[in-house]
Amino acid sequence: MADRDENEAFGGARMNRRGVLKCMSWAGTGVLWSLSGGVPRSLGLVGEAIAAEPKANGFTFLQISDSHVGFDKPANPNALGTFQEAIAKINAMPTQPAFVVHTGDITHLSKDKEFDDADQAMKALKQKVYVIPGEHDVADADNGKAYLDRYGKGTQGKGWYTFDVGGVHFIALINVFNFEPGFKSAGLAKLGDEQLEWMEKDLAGRSTSTPIVVLAHLPLWTIYQDWGWGTEDAPRALGYLKRFGSVTVLNGHIHQIQQKVEGNVSFYTARSTAFPQPAPGSAPAPGPMKVPAEQLHSVLGVRTVNYVRGKSPLAVIETPLGA
Amino acid sequence: MFPTRAALLGAAGVIALLFAGTAQSPSAGETTVPAAANPAAVKIDNFNFTPPMLVVAPGTTVTWINADDSPHTVREKDGKFKSAALDTDDTFSQTFTAPGEYEYFCTIHPRMVGKVVVKPAGSSS
Numbered sequence: 405m406a407d408r409d410e411n412e413a414f415g416g417a418r419m420n421r422r423g424v425l426k427c428m429s430w431a432g433t434g435v436l437w438s439l440s441g442g443v444p445r446s447l448g449l450v451g452e453a454i455a456a457e458p459k460a461n462g463f464t465f466l467q468i469s470d471s472h473v474g475f476d477k478p479a480n481p482n483a484l485g486t487f488q489e490a491i492a493k494i495n496a497m498p499t500q501p502a503f504v505v506h507t508g509d510i511t512h513l514s515k516d517k518e519f520d521d522a523d524q525a526m527k528a529l530k531q532k533v534y535v536i537p538g539e540h541d542v543a544d545a546d547n548g549k550a551y552l553d554r555y556g557k558g559t560q561g562k563g564w565y566t567f568d569v570g571g572v573h574f575i576a577l578i579n580v581f582n583f584e585p586g587f588k589s590a591g592l593a594k595l596g597d598e599q600l601e602w603m604e605k606d607l608a609g610r611s612t613s614t615p616i617v618v619l620a621h622l623p624l625w626t627i628y629q630d631w632g633w634g635t636e637d638a639p640r641a642l643g644y645l646k647r648f649g650s651v652t653v654l655n656g657h658i659h660q661i662q663q664k665v666e667g668n669v670s671f672y673t674a675r676s677t678a679f680p681q682p683a684p685g686s687a688p689a690p691g692p693m694k695v696p697a698e699q700l701h702s703v704l705g706v707r708t709v710n711y712v713r714g715k716s717p718l719a720v721i722e723t724p725l726g727a
Numbered sequence: 728m729f730p731t732r733a734a735l736l737g738a739a740g741v742i743a744l745l746f747a748g749t750a751q752s753p754s755a756g757e758t759t760v761p762a763a764a765n766p767a768a769v770k771i772d773n774f775n776f777t778p779p780m781l782v783v784a785p786g787t788t789v790t791w792i793n794a795d796d797s798p799h800t801v802r803e804k805d806g807k808f809k810s811a812a813l814d815t816d817d818t819f820s821q822t823f824t825a826p827g828e829y830e831y832f833c834t835i836h837p838r839m840v841g842k843v844v845v846k847p848a849g850s851s852s
């Protein structure tokens with residue numbers, strides 16, 4: 405499989421500063437996931453593949469990420485609006501996903517008003533929403549108190565937890581509390597010893613045939629060290645997952661789709677419902693990127709990922725939609 | 728030990744901060760400009776703290792202003808002081824009384840680091 409297909413950002417370097425309003429037509433999307441026989445398959449972006457249906461013995465769930473409620477800069481003057489738009493699209497899907505996961509950066513500045521607005525928006529969903537924080541959600545002066553007061557009930561440690569649906573074991577990890585300051589390091593995220601020990605125990609008694617889905621905000625593989633797009637102690641977590649036959653890691657944070665397959669582990673990052681970010685290294689720094697609508701639809705808007713389990717290793721095929 | 732004079736102030740708040748600094752200075756009204764009435768500034772721009780190292784006299788109030796589109800925080804590495812998330816044009820101020828070196832970073836972008844060195848005026852080291 406070509407590197408281009410495996411690890412391609414969505415053309416960030418080619419975008420210019422036009423088309424802000426039109427970008428809203430794609431920004432408010434989530435990723436629909438179908439689990440059939442325990443193997444997640446992305447059915448594409450909401451609005452592009454809503455006709456897709458899970459097999460009789462499977463189910464779908466939906467991933468939204470990086471809503472940045474409260475963001476109001478030129479890259480998207482109304483991030484709450486596009487988040488609400490994404491939710492309306494989910495509600496309009498003919499086959500409703502079993503549940504929704506939000507992989508962090510719910511808010512932009514960890515403000516109560518932003519959490520309130522986000523909660524209000526998510527209340528419109530018919531499904532349960534499983535959330536994890538991004539670094540923007542724990543940026544209050546009290547180191548995450550605003551988030552944990554709201555979402556920490558019934559969780560372990562500093563907010564991590566697991567849940568099971570249809571025989572699939574979901575592990576919601578948090579890697580935004582233990583950043584290694586960049587004095588002598590790259591400033592990558594960390595899961596931390598306490599969480600890793602908890603994770604090891606959680607997985608210890610499980611059958612290797614249990615499909616595992618891991619949620620974490622920052623990628624669990626290093627996509628771009630210079631921008632801190634990686635998790636320093638992720639290899640330890642992945643070590644615990646090695647013996648399982650099907651492991652899927654869903655991340656947010658980088659506001660673009662990237663993917664990688666390593667053995668039985670498939671890694672995917674999601675788009676934002678708020679604004680895109682530049683491809684790794686294509687700009688002096690990460691951050692909100694203004695994008696032209698007319699390029700977006702051909703470059704970003706109609707791409708889907710089908711996960712097809714091959715013999716070994718797991719095969720990934722990317723299929724553009726509606727080309 | 729590390730009183731936070733002001734957090735999350737907008738542009739108008741900066742003016743209020745300057746007045747507050749002057750009013751609280753024991754030297755207010757004298758011709759000598761006290762250190763505390765001449766607060767130092769660190770600009771946060773393009774994912775950098777500028778200057779990355781700032782040397783000030785004890786009693787100086789340092790003000791960080793975020794000039795980026797992205798929010799940032801200012802946190803001393805051991806948590807001695809920490810701002811809330813600073814949106815564009817938000818400021819955070821910290822008064823330094825005790826001599827020493829204070830390394831800080833942005834918890835949202837931990838690659839961003841800076842240092843404030845507090846030492847008496849005329850000190851050679």
